[in-house]
Amino acid sequence: MATRVDPTLLKEMKKYGAVGVEKCFNCGNCTAICPLTSDEYAFPRNMIRMVQIGNTEKLTQSLDPWLCYYCGDCSATCPKGAEPGETMMAARRWLTAKYDISGHGARLYTSSKATWKAIVGYALIPLILLVIFHVSRTLGLHNYGDIVTDRVDINAFAPTMWVWAIVLIDFTLLGGRLLRNVINMFQLTMGTKSGKETIPLSVYIAELKTLLTHAFTQKRWLDCGEDRSRWIKHLFLVTGYGTMLVLIVGLLWWFQTDEIYPIYHPQRWLGYYAAIVLLYTSGEALIGRIQKKGEALKFSHHSDWLFPAFLFVGTLTGILLHAFRYAGWAWPTYIIYTIHAMILIAMLDTEVGIGKWTHMLYRPLAVYFQAVKVRAEEYNKKTAAALAAAN
Numbered sequence: 159m160a161t162r163v164d165p166t167l168l169k170e171m172k173k174y175g176a177v178g179v180e181k182c183f184n185c186g187n188c189t190a191i192c193p194l195t196s197d198e199y200a201f202p203r204n205m206i207r208m209v210q211i212g213n214t215e216k217l218t219q220s221l222d223p224w225l226c227y228y229c230g231d232c233s234a235t236c237p238k239g240a241e242p243g244e245t246m247m248a249a250r251r252w253l254t255a256k257y258d259i260s261g262h263g264a265r266l267y268t269s270s271k272a273t274w275k276a277i278v279g280y281a282l283i284p285l286i287l288l289v290i291f292h293v294s295r296t297l298g299l300h301n302y303g304d305i306v307t308d309r310v311d312i313n314a315f316a317p318t319m320w321v322w323a324i325v326l327i328d329f330t331l332l333g334g335r336l337l338r339n340v341i342n343m344f345q346l347t348m349g350t351k352s353g354k355e356t357i358p359l360s361v362y363i364a365e366l367k368t369l370l371t372h373a374f375t376q377k378r379w380l381d382c383g384e385d386r387s388r389w390i391k392h393l394f395l396v397t398g399y400g401t402m403l404v405l406i407v408g409l410l411w412w413f414q415t416d417e418i419y420p421i422y423h424p425q426r427w428l429g430y431y432a433a434i435v436l437l438y439t440s441g442e443a444l445i446g447r448i449q450k451k452g453e454a455l456k457f458s459h460h461s462d463w464l465f466p467a468f469l470f471v472g473t474l475t476g477i478l479l480h481a482f483r484y485a486g487w488a489w490p491t492y493i494i495y496t497i498h499a500m501i502l503i504a505m506l507d508t509e510v511g512i513g514k515w516t517h518m519l520y521r522p523l524a525v526y527f528q529a530v531k532v533r534a535e536e537y538n539k540k541t542a543a544a545l546a547a548a549n
């Protein structure tokens with residue numbers, strides 16, 4: 159039977175950064191060279207084929223794009239310059255947008271104008287809240303907070319408990335978005351939406367260790383290409399980001415203080431560790447993209463710049479805030495505090511659940527779902543054999 163080609167998917171994938179898909183003549187070199195592919199998951203050739211023929215449904219249900227860690231070996235060896243590695247990357251962007259039923263992710267991926275609008279919109283939230291807070295105090299509507307200028311008093315300028323409450327509300331909303339998208343990914347990739355598969359809960363539980371191992375270590379990356387330094391840097395980035403997340407979301411009451419602690423105090427060295435790691439890894443990622451270092455950084459979709467740029471500028475403003483506070487410069491501290499808060503809110507609201515940040519979650523989930531499928535197949539075979547023996 160002839161395959162019916164639908165060009166819509168290819169057109170759409172181009173907006174998500176796919177380049178050169180039409181050049182592929184399905185020789186299979188890319189799949190032969192890929193260190194992470196397998197018989198059941200024969201990417202990237204199968205992905206390119208799906209895009210070429212326009213099999214949207216199959217691509218939506220596929221875990222394959224998440225199982226690629228973008229070493230770029232396939233692109234380097236493709237005889238036609240079809241850039242299979244970048245197609246895998248574009249497929250990850252496309253799937254991230256597909257899992258997000260609000261359509262917000264899709265808008266941000268397909269339009270840099272919409273991305274800028276969202277960044278500015280989210281960034282204005284902390285600024286507007288601070289203005290309302292201080293104007294209403296001036297009008298006598300409450301007597302919390304103040305702007306102290308003879309010394310630095312951040313907790314009068316932006317009371318910790320108020321800021322913490324806003325951070326927690328934002329995280330609850332973002333957590334809801336993330337959970338909804340993860341459920342959608344689960345339903346699409348595990349066939350529960352179409353009612354195709356029923357896998358016993360015991361199989362999911364038995365493979366939980368796979369999820370935890372890959373969520374914390376992303377160790378599959380070690381099998382991808384020969385450059386282990388990418389994995390090490392990524393691990394550092396995750397620890398730095400995780401430390402900052404815990405300090406801001408879980409421990410803001412402890413982290414945002416006007417008290418100056420001695421250098422050996424954990425509040426200081428945890429902050430310094432996170433700042434050094436984040437500044438180095440995000441700075442290096444940005445330089446790599448500017449210089450187009452290696453296959454994986456040869457192409458940059460506008461969404462690829464966002465996360466490292468936010469991390470870099472967010473860390474830099476955090477360091478300046480720390481320096482101004484220690485120098486006792488009141489106004490510069492309050493101004494940079496406001497800018498810092500604007501950047502962090504814009505980053506979280508444009509990244510969590512819809513941006514590149516979400517790779518950190520979707521990748522280990524995909525490895526987990528794949529392991530569940532393999533175990534379920536073994537389980538079904540054993541059950542069938544036991545039934546056959548009993549009959």
Ligand code: SF4
Pocket residue numbers: 181182183184185186187188189203206235236237238239240241242
């Ligand atoms: S992407 Fe390149 S290497 Fe892979 S099947 Fe197509 S032409 Fe061959």
Ligand code: SF4
Pocket residue numbers: 188191192193194195201202225226227228229230231232233242243246382
């Ligand atoms: S980029 Fe590397 S891991 Fe990804 S499909 Fe190509 S060869 Fe495989």
